Amino acid sequence: MAELDASQVRQVWLSDGPRRQALFEVAGVSGNDTVDLAALGQFARIMQVQVVAVSGTGGIGTPGLPGGGVVAFPSGLASDAVLMLVDGIRP
Numbered sequence: 001m002a003e004l005d006a007s008q009v010r011q012v013w014l015s016d017g018p019r020r021q022a023l024f025e026v027a028g029v030s031g032n033d034t035v036d037l038a039a040l041g042q043f044a045r046i047m048q049v050q051v052v053a054v055s056g057t058g059g060i061g062t063p064g065l066p067g068g069g070v071v072a073f074p075s076g077l078a079s080d081a082v083l084m085l086v087d088g089i090r091p
Helices: none
Strands: 009-015 019-029 034-036 045-054 064-067 070-072 080-089
Touching (some): 045 070
Antiparallel strands (some): 009 019, 019 080, 034 070, 045 080, 064 070
8 A cells, every 4th residue: 555646647638617527547556555636736625536447457446535635546456557537626
């Protein structure tokens, strides 16, 4: 379990308005890793998140939302790259 940093998170797509939807590519993800999108300036609060694709052997699962802009990835990932779709409130 580790907190991922900005070098591991790349925004691929963004739809901005009162609510923000964004697609992120996240590299080097293992089970129970976290990423704080609020600290990266992307979201003040996340409403929904879904992993939509995984490279490697990890399965697609629903990440946890412990609060604010933090995303906790599901177990079963081992240094995988994922595409993550996020819906939330702009900072």
